[in-house]
Amino acid sequence: MINVVLVDDHELVRTGFRMILQQQSDIHVAGEAGTAEEGLRLIRTLTPDIALVDVHMPGMSGIELTERVCRSKLSTHIVIVTVVDDARFPKRLLDAGALGYLTKGCSADELVSAVRQVAGGRRYLAPAVAQQLALATLDGSASPFDTLSSRELEVAMMLVRGKPLTMIGEQLNLSPKTVSTYKQRLMEKLHVDHVLSLAHLMTVHGLIDTPNHHVGN
Structure with a gap:
């Protein structure tokens, strides 16, 4: 039996996935979560075989959830499900440790x-994603975010949500000085000089839906 947890902030999406998956005799939906934080707790408690994870959620993102599951060496495999089908973004997610990538336009058969x-x-x-990845490799186009380390990307995601360095440090178990170093390094790599520019760049490349209005410098 394949145990699955669903992590998506839209209840309708979770309901649809659950109805499709529970029709299969070899798949069991063990739990659901509306946030990545709740999803991480579920994954640690239930250790399912698969977690179907949305990218854009309030609070922690699907990327951060994927990073943490992989860093904790949990046995759960992540399948990212998102509306974003730009090849630059999936590559970054797969680099983060996701084993699967689906768009929300996929068929029930493809999901199963x-x-x-x-x-x-x-x-x-x-x-469609595999084709885009192949084309992106052929023409040499890549996202500037591919140059960031996993930790730098995690810090960047938190910065654009307006989190202060001290709070980022607490969540990642780093000193504010270390977080500041990560911030400086990632901004140099991305050639941006303040968080507003970082938020814009992330929006362009599909890492966030819209810039956070509370973004500061």
Whole structure:
């Protein structure tokens, strides 16, 4: 039996996924969460085979959740499900440790197939995404965020949500000085000089839906 948890802030999306997956005799939906924080707790408690994770959620993002699951060496495989189908973004997510990538426009059959494939330890890429990744590799185009380390990306995601360095430090178990160093380094790599520019760049590349209006310098 493949145990799955659903992590998405839209109840309608979770309901749809649950209805599709529970029709399969070999798949069991063990739990649901509306936030990544809640999802992380569920994953640690239930240790499911698969977590279907939305990218854009209030609070912690799907990227951060993926990073933390991988860093904690949990056995759960992450399948990212999102509306974003830009090849630059999936590559960053797969680098973060996700084994699967689906768009919300996928069919019920594709969803089930992806869950089974990733449960077997194999990577699954939606066909459209695989094609885009191949084309991106051929023409050499890449997201500037590919140059960031996992930790730098995590700090960047928190900065654009207006979190102060002290709070970021507490959440990541780092000193504010270390967080400040990460901030300086990631801004140099991305060639931006303040958090507002960082938020704009993240929006352009699909890492956040819209810039946070509370963003400061």
